[in-house]
Amino acid sequence: MDETAAFERERPRLLRIAGCILRDNSEAEDIVQQAWLRLHSTEAIIDNLAGWLTTVTTRLCLDRLRAPKPILVDDQAFPSLTQDPADALALADMVGIALQVVLDRLTPNERVAFVLHDSFSIDFPTIALILGSTPAAARKLASRARSKVRQQGAPHRRADWEVVDAFLAAARQGDFEQLLALLAPGVVVAGDEAAISAGTPAHIEGRNAVATMFNGAAKAAWPVFIDGRPGAAWFHRGSPRVAFDFTVIDGVVSRINFRADPAILEHLTRRRAGELRN
Helix, strand or coil, rough: CHHHHHHHHHHHHHHHHHHHCCCHHHHHHHHHHHHHHHHHHHCCCCCCHHHHHHHHHHHHHHHHHHCCEEEEECCEEEEEECCCHHHCCCHHHCCHHHHHHHHHHCHHHHHHHHHHHHHHHCCHHHHHHHHHCCCCHCCCCCHHHHHHHHHHCCCCCCHHHHHHHHHHHHHCCCCHHHHHHEEEEEEEEEECHHHHHCCCEEECCHHHHHHHHCCCCCEEEEEEEEEEEEEEEECCCCEEEEEEEEEEEHHHEEEEEEEHHHHCCCCCCCCCCCCCCC
């Protein structure tokens, strides 16, 4: 795949990230165009294009937010010195107006780590590159921010696709704490007859047991639509073998059905992480 085609595949995701951070679609388009120009001009060998573009796009967004914004006084422009640039990162449109007060109490690094990981399922190595820290430090920042949000009691109910994608990301990264946070206490995992024949468990119940099963797993699972709902499926040599049909209630996973019935697999539709069908 050539450079242009590869970038176009990533463009919708980059626009969502930039749009949510900046809350301005035109500025988001400008940021993504700048990311393309940087990609086009770099001579570096890029092993992980998605991660590289995510890093560049987010840093460009942060630069835009931190740039002094002029205010008009008697028709003259003066740089605004009263607003901490980090305070501009109020991502109310993405995580809900009720979170604004809590987000304002987070440090800038906590805020970025929390939003990128919990709302966009961006992995900690990538967040660490953006923040200039280590993956372990980025994980701690997100965890600390998450704890502060819970302590404040601010509701942070994510859409079903956000929960599914965050669950898959936590499973791949081995983030046991995040898996627990995304599961209902009485969560059930069950398989249909075809899935059980393929080797999936027939029945598992309880948050700890389910988190343990998925911890460090799901590396071959990709986002799909199952009857129009956001889910995932395990693929082998390009073909879906088992679908993960999620039931999300009140922002947490209450049930995962493993489905390998050919009639189900035949009608799966691949989706990009973060994609919501209208």
